[in-house]
Amino acid sequence: QAQLVESGGGLVQAGGSLRLSCVVSGRTASAYAMGWFRQAPGKEREFVATINSRGGRTDYADSVKGRFTISRDNAKNTVYLQMDSLKSEDTAVYYCAADRGSLKVSLNTVLYWGQGTQVTVSS
Numbered sequence: 001q002a003q004l005v006e007s008g009g010g011l012v013q014a015g016g017s018l019r020l021s022c023v024v025s026g027r028t029a030s031a032y033a034m035g036w037f038r039q040a041p042g043k044e045r046e047f048v049a050t051i052n053s054r055g056g057r058t059d060y061a062d063s064v065k066g067r068f069t070i071s072r073d074n075a076k077n078t079v080y081l082q083m084d085s086l087k088s089e090d091t092a093v094y095y096c097a098a099d100r101g102s103l104k105v106s107l108n109t110v111l112y113w114g115q116g117t118q119v120t121v122s123s
Helices: none
Strands: 001-007 010-011 018-025 035-039 046-051 058-059 070-071 078-081 092-099 110-113 117-122
Touching: 001 092, 001 110, 018 035, 018 092, 018 117, 035 070, 035 078, 046 070, 046 078, 058 070
Parallel strands: 010 117
Antiparallel strands: 001 018, 018 078, 035 046, 035 092, 046 058, 070 078, 092 110, 092 117
16 A cells, blocks of 8 residues: 655745645555646646656646646655646645546546645636
8 A cells, every 4th residue: 555645735826936845655666657636726637748657658738738747756756746837727726636547637537535635826
């Protein structure tokens, strides 16, 4: 059983930046594709970004492409989400996820979830 713990959320003004971190314990993070999802109040959880197990391949939701960057440091069992040019519509709880596979995360195949970290962007 793996545990995922996110940090780095907070309140930021529109146009600002935040970096989220997700530390994996109990399992070796390098075995999993990792990713980030988010859920705004009254909305369904949605995909944000994913990175394969080795860190060489990434993919993003269209809404964050060019503004967010996902990366990982397998030696530290940590995944990051650098968020730049933040907009009010990025306000949500952000969840880290580890997938059953090694290529990319999918909502239907997530094996482990973090507890979430709140990101609030004020306009």
